[in-house]
Amino acid sequence: MQQTTESQSWVNEDGAALERLLRQRHSVRGFLARPIPAPLLTRVFELAQLAPSNVNAQPWRVDVLSGGAAERMRNALLHEAASGAGESPDYPITVVRPGEYRTRQIDAAKALFSATGVKREDLVARQESFLGNFRFFGAPHVAFLSMPDWCGVREAADVGMFAQSLMLALTAHGLASCPQSSLSHYAAVVKRELNIPDDMRVLFGLSFGYEDPDHPSNVVRTSRLPIEEAVAFTR
Numbered sequence: 001m002q003q004t005t006e007s008q009s010w011v012n013e014d015g016a017a018l019e020r021l022l023r024q025r026h027s028v029r030g031f032l033a034r035p036i037p038a039p040l041l042t043r044v045f046e047l048a049q050l051a052p053s054n055v056n057a058q059p060w061r062v063d064v065l066s067g068g069a070a071e072r073m074r075n076a077l078l079h080e081a082a083s084g085a086g087e088s089p090d091y092p093i094t095v096v097r098p099g100e101y102r103t104r105q106i107d108a109a110k111a112l113f114s115a116t117g118v119k120r121e122d123l124v125a126r127q128e129s130f131l132g133n134f135r136f137f138g139a140p141h142v143a144f145l146s147m148p149d150w151c152g153v154r155e156a157a158d159v160g161m162f163a164q165s166l167m168l169a170l171t172a173h174g175l176a177s178c179p180q181s182s183l184s185h186y187a188a189v190v191k192r193e194l195n196i197p198d199d200m201r202v203l204f205g206l207s208f209g210y211e212d213p214d215h216p217s218n219v220v221r222t223s224r225l226p227i228e229e230a231v232a233f234t235r
């Protein structure tokens, strides 16, 4: 990415702060048990609530779990995964990605396995690593993001905007997060535990809290395509 220089008149403090936050945010898969103080917890969700949405419909429903509620959900999801019951997602799980998308998925998995010492061919270790999702990677907080069943992909984009706003707000306050589609794999369990009405659909979840700086997975950083390959500027 092109670096800014002092000679560029549009360089300002806000831009520099935003760039810092965007670069600093990364998916964290090892958290400290330390809970977030309640006023700060409210604050980051207040900021996320400023996210834009189609016709300002604000189609997201957000369930934030801490303490015993997070623990009960962790146990319920792990129990369901261990029971051999089938997954119950509200939206199909993307299993096969074509071509370059699959290559990027494999590269991301390789980086994670290499950092945590998991051998690709060790299916037991890989499954154990996946179960970390349902342990919320040790985070004391988890949020589930849902939307009503009338929503389509445009509203799913709205929920995504809420999520990125939330992740940047967390980063700005010294906190970390991991967005997780895997937390929607057992949507029926999530809805049962939280009494979420049946006409709501769980899109994904997000574990968050204070990053554990010593957790081996947290050294992983992903790359991005060069801008020329992702963005077309036309005059």
Ligand SMILES: Cc1cc2nc3c(=O)[nH]c(=O)nc-3n(C[C@H](O)[C@H](O)[C@H](O)COP(=O)(O)O)c2cc1C
Pocket (backbone or CB within 6 Å): 025, 026, 027, 028, 029, 108, 133, 178, 179, 180, 181, 182, 183, 204, 221, 222
């Ligand atoms: C909607 C969404 C769902 C994701 N689901 C998972 C997940 O289930 N488990 C996981 O470990 N990471 C998950 N991720 C994290 C991605 O792997 C990560 O964002 C990507 O590799 C880029 O890395 P970065 O977030 O560190 O920049 C998800 C990310 C998004 C945006």
